[in-house]
Amino acid sequence: MTVELLEKLCMLNGASGDENRVRDFILSEISGYCEYRVDPLGNIIAEKKGKSASSKKVMISAHMDEVGMIVTSVKSDGTLTVSPVGGIDPRVAIGRPVFVGDSDIYGVIGAKAVHNLSADEKKTAPKFDALYIDIGAEDKAAAEKLVSLGDFVHFLSEFIHFGDDFIKGKAIDDRFGCAVMIDLIKSELPYDCTFTFVVQEEVGLRGSQTAAYRVAPDFAIVLEATTAADIPLASGEKRCCELGRGAVVSYMDRSTIYDKELYGISRDIALKNGIKWQTKTMVAGGNDSGAIHISRGGVRTIAISAPCRYLHSPSCVVKLSDLEDCEKLAGLMFEKMCTM
Amino acid sequence: MDLEKSIMSLADARGVSGDETNAAELALSMLKDYTDDCFIKNGNVIGHFGCKGAKPHILIDAHIDQIGFTVTHITDDGFLKISGCGGIDRRLLLAQPVTVLDKKPLDGVICAIPPHLETDESKVPEMEDICVDVGLTKVSAEEFISLGDKIVFASHCAKLQGDRITGAALDDRCGVASILRALELVKNKPLHGEITVMFSTQEEVGERGAKIGAFDIEPDIAIAVDVSFALTSGDSEVKCGAMGRGCMIGFSPVLDRELSQTFKAMAENRGLPYQIEVMSGTTGTNADRFSVNKHGVKAVTLSIPLKYMHTPVEVISLSDVENTAQLIAAYITEVSA
Numbered sequence: 311m312t313v314e315l316l317e318k319l320c321m322l323n324g325a326s327g328d329e330n331r332v333r334d335f336i337l338s339e340i341s342g343y344c345e346y347r348v349d350p351l352g353n354i355i356a357e358k359k360g361k362s363a364s365s366k367k368v369m370i371s372a373h374m375d376e377v378g379m380i381v382t383s384v385k386s387d388g389t390l391t392v393s394p395v396g397g398i399d400p401r402v403a404i405g406r407p408v409f410v411g412d413s414d415i416y417g418v419i420g421a422k423a424v425h426n427l428s429a430d431e432k433k434t435a436p437k438f439d440a441l442y443i444d445i446g447a448e449d450k451a452a453a454e455k456l457v458s459l460g461d462f463v464h465f466l467s468e469f470i471h472f473g474d475d476f477i478k479g480k481a482i483d484d485r486f487g488c489a490v491m492i493d494l495i496k497s498e499l500p501y502d503c504t505f506t507f508v509v510q511e512e513v514g515l516r517g518s519q520t521a522a523y524r525v526a527p528d529f530a531i532v533l534e535a536t537t538a539a540d541i542p543l544a545s546g547e548k549r550c551c552e553l554g555r556g557a558v559v560s561y562m563d564r565s566t567i568y569d570k571e572l573y574g575i576s577r578d579i580a581l582k583n584g585i586k587w588q589t590k591t592m593v594a595g596g597n598d599s600g601a602i603h604i605s606r607g608g609v610r611t612i613a614i615s616a617p618c619r620y621l622h623s624p625s626c627v628v629k630l631s632d633l634e635d636c637e638k639l640a641g642l643m644f645e646k647m648c649t650m
Numbered sequence: 651m652d653l654e655k656s657i658m659s660l661a662d663a664r665g666v667s668g669d670e671t672n673a674a675e676l677a678l679s680m681l682k683d684y685t686d687d688c689f690i691k692n693g694n695v696i697g698h699f700g701c702k703g704a705k706p707h708i709l710i711d712a713h714i715d716q717i718g719f720t721v722t723h724i725t726d727d728g729f730l731k732i733s734g735c736g737g738i739d740r741r742l743l744l745a746q747p748v749t750v751l752d753k754k755p756l757d758g759v760i761c762a763i764p765p766h767l768e769t770d771e772s773k774v775p776e777m778e779d780i781c782v783d784v785g786l787t788k789v790s791a792e793e794f795i796s797l798g799d800k801i802v803f804a805s806h807c808a809k810l811q812g813d814r815i816t817g818a819a820l821d822d823r824c825g826v827a828s829i830l831r832a833l834e835l836v837k838n839k840p841l842h843g844e845i846t847v848m849f850s851t852q853e854e855v856g857e858r859g860a861k862i863g864a865f866d867i868e869p870d871i872a873i874a875v876d877v878s879f880a881l882t883s884g885d886s887e888v889k890c891g892a893m894g895r896g897c898m899i900g901f902s903p904v905l906d907r908e909l910s911q912t913f914k915a916m917a918e919n920r921g922l923p924y925q926i927e928v929m930s931g932t933t934g935t936n937a938d939r940f941s942v943n944k945h946g947v948k949a950v951t952l953s954i955p956l957k958y959m960h961t962p963v964e965v966i967s968l969s970d971v972e973n974t975a976q977l978i979a980a981y982i983t984e985v986s987a
Contacts, residue, residue, distance in 0.1 A: 389883055399771050402762055405742030405961040407808065407816065416808050418816050418963035422884050424739035425934075425959060435741045435772050442883055444957065444965060446810025448894065456811070467747070468804075472757035473785015478747065541761045542729050542781045548767060594766045619783065620762040623745035627759055627783060 311489050311637050313477065313630065315339075316469075319485035323409060323464035325378025325395045326513040332374040336488060336507050340495045344505070353521040354507040356495060364501035364648035369527035369609075370494065370640065371518060371598055372487025372534070373511035376480065377622045379403070379463035381410065381443075384454055388447035390417070392463055393438065396512030400438045402623035403465075410445060411461035417445040465624035475630040476553070482626040484511065486616050487533030490637045494644075501648040511598050515565065518598035522605035529572075529647040530611040531640055534597045535628065536560070536590065538617035547591040551617045553628065556586020556635040558615040562593050565600025572612040572643075579642045586635045588617070610647075614640050651834045653827060653975075654968055656680065657815060658807035660823035664751055666718030666800035667735045667855045672751075673714050673819070677826050677849045684833040688847075694863040695849035699833070700841035700986055707844040708985065709869035709947075710832070710978060711860060711936050712825030712876065713853030716818070717960050719801040721750065721782075728791045729761070730782040732801060736854030737960050740774050746962065747804040748782060750795055757804065758784040803962035813968035814893070820964040822853065824954050824971050825875040831975035836982050843986035853936055860936035864943040871909065872940035872949040873981070875974065877966070878927055880955035891955040894967040896923030897974040900951030904932050904941055909950040916980050922973050927953055952977060 324332035329352055336354060340346065346356040354374075377396035384390055390410065394403075403419050410417045419441055424432070443463065447453035469479035491505045504525050508517030522530065540552035551558045559576045561568055573589075580587030603611035616636050619627040660680075665673030674695050681688045681697045688697035695714060717736030724730055730750070745762035749755045761781045782801065784791060807817030815824075826849050833847065846867045851859030853876075864872065878898050881890040891898045899913045917924035932938045933951050941949040954974050957965040 385883065387883060397765070399744070399762065399765070401741065401771060401774075402745040405739070405746070405958070405963055407805075407963055416810055416816070418810070418958065418965065420882055420958040420963065420965070421739060421742055421961050422882060423879055423959035423961075424737050426879065426885060426889065427739075432740070433774050435774050437772065440884075444810070444882075446812050446814035446816075446965065448812060452811065470747075470757050473783075474787065474790060476785030478757065478759055537764045537766070539764045539767055540727075541783065542725050542727065543761065543763060543779060544767055550764075550766065592766060620745045620759060621764065623762045625745040625747050625759040625762070627785070629785075 311493050311633055315492060316486060316489040319488055320469050320479040320481045324375055325462045325464060326375040326510045328462040329374045329509045336492065339492050343495045349520055349524060351517050351520050352509045353517045355521060355524060356505040358495050358499055358503045358505060360499035360501040360503060362501055366528040366648055366650060368529045368644055368647045369504045369506055369525045370491055370531045370533065370644060371506040371508055371602065372491050373484045373508045373517065373598060374488060375509055375512050377512050381457055381459055381461045381463060384450050384457060385442065386450050388449045388453040389442040389444050390453065390457060391442050397622055400441060401435045403441060404436060406624055407466040408443060409464045409466055410443060410457055415445050415456055417443040420444045467624035476627055477630065478625050478627050480624045480626060482618055482628055483535035483621055486535050486633060490533050490640060500645055503644060508598060515598050515601040519601040522602040522609060526606055527609055530602045530609045531643055532597055532599045532602065532611065532613040533640060534613055534615040535618040535621060536615035537595055537621045538619050550592050550594060551588050551590050553617050553619065553632060555588040556632055557639045558588055558590060558617050560590050560613060563596050564594065565596030566603050568612055569610045572610060575646060576612060576639060576643055579646060580639055583642060585638050612643060651831060653831050653972060656830060657824050657827040657971060660826055661807050661817040661819045664802050665715050666802055667715040667852045669751065669800040670715050670851045674849065677714055680830050684837060692862055693851035694859050697847040699845040700843050702844055704842060704844045706870035709846050709848060709864065709867050709872040710829055711848040711850055711872065711874050712829055713822045713936060714826060714849040715851050715854050717854050721795060721797055721799045721801065724788055724791050724795065726788055728787045730784060732780060732782055734777060739960055740777065742961060743780055748801050749804045750784060751800045751802065752795060756784055756794060758782045805962035810965065814965055815968060816963050816965045818962045818964065820966050821877045821956055821959055824966050825877060828954065828971045828974040829875055829978060832978035832982065835975060835979035839983060841986040845982060845986065850936060857936045857939040860939040864940050868944060869947055872937065872947045873952060874935045874937035874940060874949065875952045876935040877956035878953035879959060880957045882957045891925045891927060893955045893957060894969055895925050896970060897977050898925045898927040898953040898955060900927050900929060900933055900953065902929040902933055905937060905950050906948035909948050913950060913977060917977055920980055922976050
């Protein structure tokens with residue numbers, strides 16, 4: 311996977327329900343390499359021809375949307391109130407720059423000066439309904455000329471390389487998965503494959519539900535980013551998974567009990583091919599597998615995830631080697647499924 | 651001088667209390683446009699104007715430092731433990747991008763706490779629980795980072811609607827810019843008095859640069875140009891000024907009342923918008939140090955209204971900086987002509 315492609319994808323703004331820009335970019339990338347359609351919810355369903363047809367239908371899926379916010383009101387002083395779209399800790403929103411609406415109006419999520427906080431206020435982080443965005447508008451009328459209720463709000467976060475091959479950026483969850491799929495579509499595959507770039511994962515695995523229904527696969531591979539807590543605050547099993555330890559394959563999370571045989575196969579394939587493989591040490595999180603594995607009469611599903619620190623914040627952190635391990639494992643798992 | 655560009659380049663420079671060199675050198679280079687007699691002494695940027703020895707000797711000051719952090723420990727897995735330099739709002743630290751300042755600046759991220767570790771999102775972390783992720787092992791981290799290195803929010807200035815600007819160190823680089831702008835306004839005027847400009851260190855940790863700077867300068871009158879609270883949602887109107895309504899002239903028991911009145915009258919005479927900032931004791935600015943320098947100095951505060959102080963997204967209005975500069979220039983002209 312090229313990091314440049316991931317960077318382009320991460321820098322696009324696409325909260326759940328506002329995936330247009332991400333979709334347009336992906337379509338421009340995959341056009342000419344496959345047949346595709348866009349379904350009523352906005353999912354891209356791409357049919358890639360391989361060297362030969364497969365007896366089993368395999369679907370590889372990643373979501374295009376990211377967590378963000380949505381404007382709920384314009385206050386008399388020209389500031390905007392927002393609700394989170396997807397799960398965001400308000401503590402990673404306060405004091406950040408954001409883009410508001412389709413024209414990316416620059417705004418900031420303000421915070422009362424620390425000097426003026428009471429002792430209680432200093433100890434209590436504000437809830438989302440207490441946060442507001444300042445775009446510099448002098449009053450409500452000035453703000454309303456630029457912003458409409460329902461406008462989406464996205465974090466502004468630079469995509470940077472730092473430390474020992476680490477990357478920091480927003481929306482790595484799940485543009486990483488999108489980047490891998492674009493790569494696979496552009497490569498020569500041994501068998502036919504259906505790729506779904508889906509919408510609205512962050513608000514309840516909704517796009518994947520209709521995509522899986524249409525595709526009706528026998529097997530599914532979900533490409534994701536999953537919470538790693540390999541930070542000093544966590545020890546033992548609470549670390550969940552760790553950066554630098556390779557692709558994460560879960561046996562169970564909050565949305566899915568994964569296919570036991572596929573789970574074992576993934577480990578064997580990784581071991582045989584020198585791919586770093588790890589599993590999660592907690593039953594936590596969830597992803598589109600939750601909708602896909604119970605689609606129609608059931609789909610044998612596996613999720614291959616990149617371990618990611620500070621998930622759902624503007625500063626997601628991943629390690630390059632893990633991304634490469636995920637991509638390699640996904641390719642080999644796909645081939646295996648096609649011959650099962 | 652392009653005021654907006656100056657403010658943004660100054661506010662994007664780095665200068666945590668105690669390590670102001672980067673910002674100070676930029677400010678010095680800008681000060682050189684107005685005087686050859688300028689230098690850095692004990693960290694403070696000093697520039698002389700007018701006639702040496704003439705009375706009254708006026709000091710015009712803004713602080714050059716910004717809040718930040720200092721590295722106190724490198725953990726076994728290469729994360730940095732930190733301590734605050736200046737007033738830190740711990741509510742907004744999680745997942746903030748930061749820059750570790752060494753010979754070669756390093757990017758990092760303050761660790762956020764995943765929901766499986768902590769379900770209470772209203773909990774504000776203690777400073778001792780804050781860690782910075784620099785993506786390095788302990789061995790590599792120790793190669794690049796020393797204990798005592800400073801850390802700043804990795805934030806860039808940007809323009810908002812109208813004439814508003816956001817950035818991390820507008821407190822008090824917009825004050826520095828307003829003084830430079832005032833110097834430009836009086837550039838070709840003969841100055842008969844003595845004027846010293848200072849961009850001082852360590853205000854955020856207790857106005858320390860101001861104290862040692864004023865000792866050398868020995869002014870008769872001192873003007874501390876700083877920022878103060880512009881009204882935001884949830885603030886008290888009594889405590890705050892209004893953004894875009896001009897310079898906030900300080901009135902306080904520790905300030906020289908006659909000097910405050912002079913500035914007020916001057917603003918009125920010249921039709922410059924202004925606001926009165928009433929403080930009932932010390933001001934929390936360098937004026938507190940100036941007024942008790944040696945045998946005493948008449949001091950005043952001129953404050954630029956600023957929203958979201960000490961966050962990475964402070965907000966100011968360009969017009970307030972310009973109006974403050976106009977007021978400073980008017981004063982220089984009147985007392986020095």
